[in-house]
Amino acid sequence: MFGNACQDTTVKSLTRFGKGEGDGEFIELTLEHPGLDNAAWKLWKPGQFVMVRPESFGLDPLMGRPFSITSADEEQGISIFFQVMGQGTRKLASLKPGEPVTLWGPLGNAFAVRKDTPTLVLAGGIGIAPFYEYVKRHEQPENLRMIFGHRPPLACYNWERAQGVCSCEAHHETCRQDLMDFIALIEETVPQYCNDGLIIACGPLPFLETIKKVADQHGGRAQLSLENRMACGVGACLGCVCDHKTEGPVSVCARGPVFWSDEIEL
Amino acid sequence: MFGNACQDTTVKSLTRFGKGEGDGEFIELTLEHPGLDNAAWKLWKPGQFVMVRPESFGLDPLMGRPFSITSADEEQGISIFFQVMGQGTRKLASLKPGEPVTLWGPLGNAFAVRKDTPTLVLAGGIGIAPFYEYVKRHEQPENLRMIFGHRPPLACYNWERAQGVCSCEAHHETCRQDLMDFIALIEETVPQYCNDGLIIACGPLPFLETIKKVADQHGGRAQLSLENRMACGVGACLGCVCDHKTEGPVSVCARGPVFWSDEIEL
């Protein structure tokens, strides 16, 4: 039996990356591991996510917030890596060690892992969050190629953590031309993995759309992690659905968040 | 010209008194003095109050909370002394130094001061808050007699602060008999001040009712500070009214909080 997958825990630490107003705020939030009563924690895989709701949310916002699991370990705790976007992440950013947090998860499915297959890892901005552990766990990192597109400086993204494990290329987008170059790179690289490779991606919607388009054009498919707004995280409210080609609207939280690009509409 | 009487300030310190669950929580909250732009702070008098609204209230509660001014000084800051009652005072109790607080005041009228007149100061529980400064400022403390009825132990009330200045008697109420004795004391003492003395009182409603009843019976009057629930604190919402015998319902915040007992209904 698995215990209750909704657990109470506390803040262990917050680490801030980058600096300066313009960059936004990038934070690794580590929670005390809530314990293996919830045996699902023994089996979690990169791509899965958690719903996080600190007590400090009070009644605003009412809904918890979903975040990819960056790492989870009984000793080190459970980490998420997030960017301050609005009221929820602002309240997360002002947490102090020891403050109470409700956590449910691990939720959803995970990215495919095929150790013998050339794998293209595409990360857009904060979409890098699930990939630190993905590349770390990979048994044949020489089969991995990671491309990371970002606007805020690399210092915001704890970039060292990803590097060194596998082939990693970061593309800093500072002007329109950079964006064009980055799209061109995707258009060039994705097809190379369309036949006998694996493509996994996480990032903003336009980024995923580009990847899907290129993959579709080349008769390939990529695994895309979607970031729809969520309320329950458990497949109950139907607030987070995406259009699945054969199944109609499906819950991103329960059926995803990772989908094959050829099976969904974005 | 007086500047805007609504000012932004920050928490300077919190001092907790007493201990143990049963006693409730008693806290002196000191705010940085918000400055004499608001020249009314130069003239404040005991009995006046402030509306306090820490940013941490968020949307819950929406309304600020009224508290008697315990002391106010440019160096020392502005202090209130409160008991944790509900959601508002709970949030006040968890403030940390440096947190932002909105403050408007000093508001309302004050207790009469007649230095040459024998003055009976009646404090019930947390109703002692305005009297520390009242007795301290009094020019002829030998004319003061203070009676303090309380249920939680004296340690909750920073009692030393009141003592030493004037004649002070504390009555600890631990059982029904103590209450009867205390009421008997009021019935015995109030009449002594009804003719040529001054009676001022602050405390829970039943306490004020007893004082009013005794004073009424003896053709005397006492100044009672009322603690009605407030929203605006400035006489605008009419949420805090009490029944004035000649004027009908009047705002406690603007016309009071101190009223002569023979002019109002409780």
Add this chain to the structure above:
Amino acid sequence: MDMRVNIAGLELSNPVMTASGTFGYGVEFKRYGQLEKLGGMVVKGLSLEPRAGNPMPRIADAPAGMLNAIGLQNIGARNFVEKRLKLLPWGETAVVANLYACSASEFADLAAYLSEQEGIAALEVNISCPNVSSGGVLFGQDPSMAAAVTRAVKDRSGEMPVIVKLTPNVTDIASMAKAVVDAGADAVSLINTLSAMSVDARTRKPRLANVIGGLSGPAIKPVALRCVWQVAQAVDVPIIGMGGITSAEDVLEFILVGATAVQVGTANFIRPDFAFRLVDELAALVDELGIESWDDYRGSLQV
């Protein structure tokens, strides 16, 4: 205290139910607690045929609440019965089907089918479908239409208790309640969400694709309590109260103004084990306050 309550013959082990649309088909919450603990659960609104619901986005934050415009997405009554119902411990907790249709006759067909299924304890008729056949007026906003739907459902439901779920978006909810009770409703549940809207001043776009949605959560609790109170003065059938419940004290407030049982909706999104915890918290609070029986406490507001 004996925590059981009785809704028109349906006995619940305690007054805590979960509200339709916020608890999926029940099975989604098995990881978070024991379904048997609940007094009952109302499953997502079911229609005769599966439906796809509204476009995205469907949910948005609101002060002390949330907005939703899920629309009528559901797997259809038959799929529910065949694929989900058997996974639920319906012998130990009341599984209530929430009905959603666009005409009285469709409601009747749905009721006929669902009332014959073993494992369904009662029907809750949701009469605030925004896409009804008759000129855009909602069933739940017109007493005679509400009565017609109620009658149609009752006629085809046999012995099964029929609960009619009322919307607060009316001038006079008490007269709506009277209309459905006169038409045969065995109980009423209220409130559904408040008609509401949220927009983004920067992008100039609505935050829900459907533009208008339903407000739920603590923000609406004072409105819900008022509605339950007014309905309790107007009708004699059991009332299931809901709207913004997030604590055991909230549950008691609804019972105090006249509800027999309650449903917990948006609070299930505060944490998925919310309803399970609430059952324990309610028992503890009832003890603490020395409440002796529901019959004694219910509707005992001192006015």
Add this chain to the structure above:
Amino acid sequence: MDMRVNIAGLELSNPVMTASGTFGYGVEFKRYGQLEKLGGMVVKGLSLEPRAGNPMPRIADAPAGMLNAIGLQNIGARNFVEKRLKLLPWGETAVVANLYACSASEFADLAAYLSEQEGIAALEVNISCPNVSSGGVLFGQDPSMAAAVTRAVKDRSGEMPVIVKLTPNVTDIASMAKAVVDAGADAVSLINTLSAMSVDARTRKPRLANVIGGLSGPAIKPVALRCVWQVAQAVDVPIIGMGGITSAEDVLEFILVGATAVQVGTANFIRPDFAFRLVDELAALVDELGIESWDDYRGSLQV
């Protein structure tokens, strides 16, 4: 940007007004800011004779809001004109009288008196008096009664703009708006408070002596936006939007869905200088977003 707006001929320096009942008679706020800064202020509901209002307690907390049942306490129209109006800078900011009466003829007499007073810029007719002469139905909940009151007031108000203030406690607010506009209303303002209730589960008592009160504050903003949006589709007169405004962004949201001006109510209790600060914050936000004119922004929601 030019911040001025025009409500049926009445020009305001900016769209920020204060809402009736939350800003006293204006004078109470002189210690907190310059009244001249405001686009306008609506004073506490005035009746022909002074009134004492409801028993205490009259206010209570609510999630993201508050409840009030002040009743009709006011010093009466004559006292207001003689003792307060002259203390207000009515040459520089629009002072709007809010009218409160219990019959159409009383409304008319009140309008006749107030519309002749120098210093009053417009009349706002509050048609949700809970104690009206005709069998407990509120004026604001019945289109024909609302129209009758509007006509009675218009007939006796000469050139003065008449704003009718609508209640959200109706099935169809758009048809209420149409009714009063057809009857001659120069503008509408909305929303008044939501009918609501709060009780104490421990003492078993209502938190308001009046039992039922009005819910205001951020909790009701999504309902208010929906109402303004629906009314904006239905009528062509200017709309003054309100309900839960606590920021400049909120102001823009109301204008985005169709309001010409706004009123700030409960937020005045968050801090008494709230409305003054809001005027500056609104100007700054308009700049930041590059809004070029109110005519361009108003009602520009992309649906």
